[in-house]
Amino acid sequence: MTTVLKLGGSLITDKERAETLDGTALSAAADAIAECRDDLALVHGAGSFGHHYAEKHGVSVTEGTTDAGDALEIHGSMTTLNRFVLSRLHDRDVSALPVHPLSAGGRDADAALDMPIPAVRTMLGEGFVPVSHGDVIAHEDHGATIISGDEVVVRFAEGLDADRIGLCSTVDGVYDEHGDVIDHIEDFDAVADALGGSDATDVTGGMAGKVRTLLDLDAPAYVFGADDLSAFLSGGEPGTRIG
Numbered sequence: 001m002t003t004v005l006k007l008g009g010s011l012i013t014d015k016e017r018a019e020t021l022d023g024t025a026l027s028a029a030a031d032a033i034a035e036c037r038d039d040l041a042l043v044h045g046a047g048s049f050g051h052h053y054a055e056k057h058g059v060s061v062t063e064g065t066t067d068a069g070d071a072l073e074i075h076g077s078m079t080t081l082n083r084f085v086l087s088r089l090h091d092r093d094v095s096a097l098p099v100h101p102l103s104a105g106g107r108d109a110d111a112a113l114d115m116p117i118p119a120v121r122t123m124l125g126e127g128f129v130p131v132s133h134g135d136v137i138a139h140e141d142h143g144a145t146i147i148s149g150d151e152v153v154v155r156f157a158e159g160l161d162a163d164r165i166g167l168c169s170t171v172d173g174v175y176d177e178h179g180d181v182i183d184h185i186e187d188f189d190a191v192a193d194a195l196g197g198s199d200a201t202d203v204t205g206g207m208a209g210k211v212r213t214l215l216d217l218d219a220p221a222y223v224f225g226a227d228d229l230s231a232f233l234s235g236g237e238p239g240t241r242i243g
């Protein structure tokens with residue numbers, strides 16, 4: 001069983017304060033991951049790390065920078081967060097290794113992503129847990145733009161032929177207009193009105209972008225909160241099922 005799991009940036013950082021980790025939430029997530037026996041590929045979002053610098057430099061999924069210093073500042077904040085995640089996992093004997101999208105892929109002029117994943121597949125085969133993240137990425141005719149962790153999740157899910165996908169965030173699932181968790185989403189238009197952006201600095205689109213990308217996948221995806229991470233990793237179907 002191959003599982004792709006994203007730890008939302010909103011979950012593992014304090015999105016209101018620049019470059020601030022939510023150590024308690026990250027440790028709890030690492031505890032749950034340490035118990036998982038699936039082949040697990042992890043991705044984490046940016047939260048108050050990457051988004052802060054992306055906004056500072058005016059870089060988004062469509063607006064690029066040709067300034068290497070600016071790109072490196074965004075990337076560096078993400079590798080810092082990645083080291084925190086790896087370190088909490090290593091503390092629990094999880095064999096986690098980093099995968100940095102900036103060094104692994106690029107976009108063409110139409111923004112199509114080319115991110116080969118043989119290295120990720122080999123890591124999984126050798127018993128490692130690859131840990132990737134949202135990042136900056138070279139983008140033809142744009143310099144470098146942002147790739148969200150959600151897009152890495154989609155690439156991993158397709159490339160690894162994943163059986164299930166989980167997005168663990170600060171919300172219990174995708175809410176409808178009344179604030180109730182939607183059980184199952186099969187069609188974007190049916191829920192579009194209820195889907196907003198993110199409630200903090202976020203250059204990649206919040207919940208609407210998430211649902212849109214997850215609907216493109218063959219494998220089912222689940223959006224759920226921190227309390228349901230163990231249930232998801234042991235085969236449960238918490239929160240909102242997408243697809």
Ligand SMILES: Nc1ncnc2c1ncn2[C@@H]1O[C@H](COP(=O)(O)OP(=O)(O)OP(=O)(O)O)[C@@H](O)[C@H]1O
Pocket residue numbers: 007008009010011044045046047048149168169170171173174175176194195196197198199200202204205206207208
């Ligand atoms: N209908 C909805 N249901 C649930 N959350 C919603 C909805 N509409 C908007 N949101 C917002 O989406 C946010 C979750 O998306 P966000 O991109 O911030 O999560 P994340 O993946 O944890 O963070 P990051 O993008 O930093 O990795 C929630 O904090 C909430 O404010």
Ligand SMILES: C=C(C)CCOP(=O)(O)O
Pocket residue numbers: 009044045046047050051054074078133134135136146147148149150203204
């Ligand atoms: C802002 C950067 C660098 C990546 C954004 O990734 P996300 O938090 O998964 O949307």
